[in-house]
Amino acid sequence: MARVSVRFDDLPIRDDLRGLKPYGAPQAPLPVALNVNENTHPVPAEVTEHILDSIARAMSEINRYPDREFTSLREGFADYLGHGLTHDQIWSANGSNEVLQHVLQAFAGPGRTAFGFAPTYSMYPLLSRGTGAEWISGERSPDFTVDAGWAAEQIADAAADVVFLCAPNNPTGTPLTIDVIEAAYDATDGIVVVDEAYFEFAPHGTPSALTLLPGRERLIVSRTMSKAFAFAGARVGYLAADPAVIDALRLVRLPYHLSALTQAAATAALRHAPIMLSMVDEIIAQRDRITANIQALGYEPYDSWTNFVLFGGVADPAATWQALYDRGVLIRDIGIPGHLRVTAGTEDETTAFLDALASIDSAA
Ligand SMILES: Cc1ncc(COP(=O)(O)O)c(C=O)c1O
Numbered sequence: 001m002a003r004v005s006v007r008f009d010d011l012p013i014r015d016d017l018r019g020l021k022p023y024g025a026p027q028a029p030l031p032v033a034l035n036v037n038e039n040t041h042p043v044p045a046e047v048t049e050h051i052l053d054s055i056a057r058a059m060s061e062i063n064r065y066p067d068r069e070f071t072s073l074r075e076g077f078a079d080y081l082g083h084g085l086t087h088d089q090i091w092s093a094n095g096s097n098e099v100l101q102h103v104l105q106a107f108a109g110p111g112r113t114a115f116g117f118a119p120t121y122s123m124y125p126l127l128s129r130g131t132g133a134e135w136i137s138g139e140r141s142p143d144f145t146v147d148a149g150w151a152a153e154q155i156a157d158a159a160a161d162v163v164f165l166c167a168p169n170n171p172t173g174t175p176l177t178i179d180v181i182e183a184a185y186d187a188t189d190g191i192v193v194v195d196e197a198y199f200e201f202a203p204h205g206t207p208s209a210l211t212l213l214p215g216r217e218r219l220i221v222s223r224t225m226s227k228a229f230a231f232a233g234a235r236v237g238y239l240a241a242d243p244a245v246i247d248a249l250r251l252v253r254l255p256y257h258l259s260a261l262t263q264a265a266a267t268a269a270l271r272h273a274p275i276m277l278s279m280v281d282e283i284i285a286q287r288d289r290i291t292a293n294i295q296a297l298g299y300e301p302y303d304s305w306t307n308f309v310l311f312g313g314v315a316d317p318a319a320t321w322q323a324l325y326d327r328g329v330l331i332r333d334i335g336i337p338g339h340l341r342v343t344a345g346t347e348d349e350t351t352a353f354l355d356a357l358a359s360i361d362s363a364a
Contacts (some may be wrong), residue, residue, distance in 0.1 A: 016132060023123060028330055032352045034343040035332040037170065037198075037308050039230035041279040041346060047272040054268035058260045066260035073263050076270035077238045081223075083210045088243045092266075093257060096197055096224040096237025100164075101127050103220060103239075105252035107191045108133035108162045115160035117146050119336055121170045121195065128162070136160055144172040144302060144310075148183035155187040163188055166195045167209065168202060171334040171341050173304025178207050185216055191245075193220045198306035200228030200280050201287070206305070210240060217242040225266060227307060228283075229276050236266045283307050287344035293354045308343045310336075320360060327356040 009018075025036050034040070043051070058066075074087035081090075093099045100123070108114045110132035116124045118137040125135035138154040140146050146154075155163055165184055167176035176194075185192050194209035209221045222239040225231035269276055290309045291301040300312040314320050317340050321333045329352060331342040342353060 014132075016129065020126070020129060023126060025332065026330065028325070030325065030328050030330040032329040032345065032349045034308075034345050034349060034353055035330045035341075036232075037227060037306070037343045038232045039227055039279065039283065039307065040343070040349055041230055041283075043230050043269070044272075044275050044278065047269060047275055050272060051265050051268040054264040055261055058264035062260060064260075065256045066258065066263055068256050070258050070263050073258070073267050073270075076267050077240075080270055080273050081210060081240055083208075083213070083240075085210070085213075085240050088246060089213075089240050090238060091241070091246050091249050092236065092238040093253065094235040094237070094262070095226060096195070096222050096239075097123055097127065098235075098257070099222055099237040099239050100124070100193065100195070101130070102249045102252050103191065103193055103222075104128055104131045104133060104162060106248040112161040113158070114162040114164065115155065115158040116164035116166070117151070117154070117169075119144070119171060119334070120164065120166045121197075122334075124164045124166075133161070140172075140174075144169065144174045146176070146180060148177075148180045151180050152183040152187035155184050159190075160188070161190045163190055163192045164195060165192065165209075166197075168198050168305035170197065170306065171308075171332070171336070172310050173302055173306045173308060175202065175206075175303070175305045178209070178212065181209050181212060185212070185219055189218075191218050191220060192216075193222060193239075195222050197222070197224045198227055199223065200277060201284055201307045202305040213240060213242075217244060220245060225269065228280050229269065229273075230279070231266070231269060231276075234262060234265050234269075236262060282347075283344050286347060286350040289350060290342060290344055290354065294357065297358060308341055310334075310339055310341045312339045314338050314340050320357075323360045324353070324356050327359070329353050329356045 073092055074090040077090045078085045078087050104127055108128055108131050113134045113136050114128040115136040117140050128135045136158045181194055220239050220241040225236040294301050294311050302310045317333050324331055331340055334341050
């Protein structure tokens with residue numbers, strides 16, 4: 001029987017969703033995948049064993065709903081983050097994408113606005129519009145930095161309900177210093193979300209926005225296990241904020257949103273945080289190797305405090321992306337003219353990328 005399908009445009013979909021494009025980084029099965037800023041190292045075998053034990057215990061009670069308050073997991077995150085945080089200041093969900101969605105559901109939504117300095121993480125506008133909020137784009141200087149004064153001016157002008165500060169920024173890798181965050185907070189009455197998804201790749205000793213939490217009840221610091229922790233497939237993100245903010249997020253989450261298996265896996269992984277994070281220095285070394293080598297090839301890499309490098313000087317990004325693809329290497333064309341972005345992989349993956357790039361005519 002022929003499959004009858006309605007045309008998308010004929011659906012009674014919300015008017016404000018018409019014309020939007022879903023998140024769509026290509027998921028191609030290439031030997032070297034360096035396109036979505038994952039940690040390409042597998043979880044160490046000794047930790048995998050403990051995680052499996054923990055999941056097996058959770059299976060014995062899988063007929064019951066999980067702990068709706070995911071208390072053990074929140075205690076684990078509070079211990080990991082330090083700064084005197086306690087579990088009532090922690091929230092978690094299926095990836096920091098869902099954490100950010102909860103923030104927007106509670107503090108943005110129809111008739112409200114959210115703001116960020118473009119180019120920044122592509123999901124901020126999409127998540128904002130998904131809740132019915134309007135997205136407002138701020139500007140960065142040509143090297144993608146924003147200083148405290150200019151940030152405060154733009155944030156005050158936008159008067160948004162939620163402000164996103166991606167520190168360091170995706171897709172540019174740009175650091176964001178604490179003085180900019182302080183100035184941004186003082187320039188708004190709205191919620192300020194500092195997204196520290198890549199914080200573990202910043203230079204050792206870099207102060208986190210967590211240091212600013214005391215006395216700033218509208219500040220939220222979000223993190224993820226998807227990057228440094230090599231746990232992207234498990235889907236676990238988290239944030240730290242005032243307990244009153246956590247109470248607001250409880251209003252919008254689905255009951256039992258974190259499965260017992262997710263809680264078991266993440267809690268076990270956190271108990272082994274130092275081993276889980278043991279590849280971070282190696283990834284930083286590969287990132288810096290990429291920067292040095294692509295510069296030698298004549299490209300223009302930007303300063304990065306993350307696990308990826310954005311580089312300019314690409315005559316035809318689509319052609320270079322395709323030429324790398326044809327050589328089995330997947331990187332990301334993030335739509336900035338003349339630029340491409342590559343994630344730092346293992347030493348072998350990084351070598352494969354650099355060799356492939358060197359074999360391509362840079363004017364391609
Ligand atoms: C800045 C930033 N925030 C949040 C996320 C979402 O991560 P996840 O939902 O896997 O925790 C990403 C993923 O690439 C990111 O780059």
